[in-house]
Amino acid sequence: MQLVVARIGRAHGIKGEVTVEVRTDEPELRLAPGAVLATDPATTGPLTIETGRVHSGRLLLRFEGVRDRTGAEALRNTLLIAEIDPEEMPEGEDEYYDHQLMDLDVVTADGTEVGRITEISHLPSQDLFIVERPDGSEVLIPFVEEIVAEIDLEEQKAVITPPPGLIDDRAEIASSRDES
Numbered sequence: 001m002q003l004v005v006a007r008i009g010r011a012h013g014i015k016g017e018v019t020v021e022v023r024t025d026e027p028e029l030r031l032a033p034g035a036v037l038a039t040d041p042a043t044t045g046p047l048t049i050e051t052g053r054v055h056s057g058r059l060l061l062r063f064e065g066v067r068d069r070t071g072a073e074a075l076r077n078t079l080l081i082a083e084i085d086p087e088e089m090p091e092g093e094d095e096y097y098d099h100q101l102m103d104l105d106v107v108t109a110d111g112t113e114v115g116r117i118t119e120i121s122h123l124p125s126q127d128l129f130i131v132e133r134p135d136g137s138e139v140l141i142p143f144v145e146e147i148v149a150e151i152d153l154e155e156q157k158a159v160i161t162p163p164p165g166l167i168d169d170r171a172e173i174a175s176s177r178d179e180s
Contacts, residue, residue, distance in 0.1 A: 001099060002038060005030040006059075006080040011072035017051075017060045018072045020080070025095075027059060030082045040079040047080065096151060105157045106131050106141065109149060114167055115139065117158065129158070139167050 006027075009019035024030045031052055039045030048064040066072055084097070098120045106114040106129065119130040120143070127143040141147060141160060150159040160167075 001084050002081045003084050003097075003099065004040075004079050005037070005082045008061075008075045008078045008080065010076060011069045012055070012060050014069045015062070016066040016068055016072045017062045018066075018075055019058050020061055022059055024082075031059065031061065031080070035082070038081040038083070040081060044075060044078045047075075047078075094145075094151075096153075100153060101129070101151070101158070103156070104151070104153075107157055107159055108167075109159055109161050114141075114160065114162075141166070 003024075005024040006020040006022050009021055011017070012019055020031070022031070031049060033049050033051055035049045036046050037049070039047055049061055050064045051062045053060050063075070066075065084099075101117055101120060104117045106117060108114060113134065115131040115133040115138075117129045118132045118138075121128040121130060121140075129141040129143055129148075131139050131141055133139060141162070147160055147162055147166070148158055149161045152159070
């Protein structure tokens, strides 16, 4: 399975280094020296990471064969893609890769169907499941342990205990306002 792990940004300096926007929770594994990555556009790669370092809070990479600023600048906006074993699991307990969570059925603790995870949004404060309901509408579920009680990969479901108002239908909310 192929996953985007970074996007190449601006050239840094004159020796072929580039800044990268990291899109993986495991940059030390996916973006380590020696890693060979496919690219989008495919004609740019594959690229082999020669060196990596952090400078002023940004990851800088240098690729084999890229020795100057011109070569580095030509890589700008290229996506770096790693080949991942679909059975591979993150090291930490209760950690998951996005591809493992995609398409999970979302149900409440009492078994009520909420929908299916169609996307995961990584925000600075927390991750969000974007869940498509059976009627086609969407609901955003914060991926925090207070709300997501269980992820069952074998059963392909996420069990949630939502606070009041999180998944209530707009019609139910509107009718309860009309009654008061």
